[in-house]
Amino acid sequence: MSVNRILVLYTLFAVISTASNLGVQRLILSGSSDATGFAAALFCGTLVGLVVKYLLDKRWIFVDVSTGLKAHGRTFTLYTITGIATTAIFWGTETAFWLIWGTNTMRELGAVLGLAVGYTVKYFLDREFVFLDDRKATTP
Template sequence: MTLYFVFAAIMIGLNYLIQKLNELVIEPFICQNFGVNDFLHIFYCSTYPFDMPELMGSIVAVGITYIIKFFLDKYIVFKKTETKLKETSLEFIKYFGFAILTTIENIGIQFLLRNYLNTPLEISVIIALSIGYLTKFFIDRKFVFITENGE
């Protein structure tokens, strides 16, 4: 369990780094150069009624970190040595099915903290991802990376 949370802390840092990169580099570039495109303006550059660049940055950051975390969890945390495509594919599908639920939880918490409580990005990321990773650990242990003895 300790390794899980060490990796979760690293993923929180990576998530924050990706979101800051989006905020400081990617969003200004896209919105200045392509913001006249109605689709991009509405779904990425708009800040009214909600901060869409932040929401999209959060979604991308969570997606990237979940892919990395899947492999860390499978092979290091839960010590699964099975590399057969069928088993790994099934684990991957279950992992990302549950990841969708915890991603909604993460992004929802972060969205509420930022838009309704005006919580700074750094604090909202830490709170939302900590809750999400704790939820994800128990789900993964119970339903995704099942060992021979059922744990």
């Protein structure tokens, strides 16, 4: 797969995942916008975004066609582990924007910026440590 195609698809999937994440956050925050609601929104949104992004990346970016519980379990576990540091980037940026400006618009801007940086880092971590068998499909 060409570098340009990977870039376009990865960006598209990041947008889809981000929209899924922020949609879940908005839903939760519509019921509770205090600190507990914010924490619940971050966690649930991140979980939904993680699963959406994993399914898209696995199939379309890294062309991983492995099946079965063992293969999915191993890959999803590694995918989640590489997401820990990138989630810290995302959560830190979103939380900082929320604490500084105290508005949902700025919180979401912080989320988008944090996710953009985090997803960029995550691509390289996933290529290096998660989808090893399919490196040939994503190496220019």
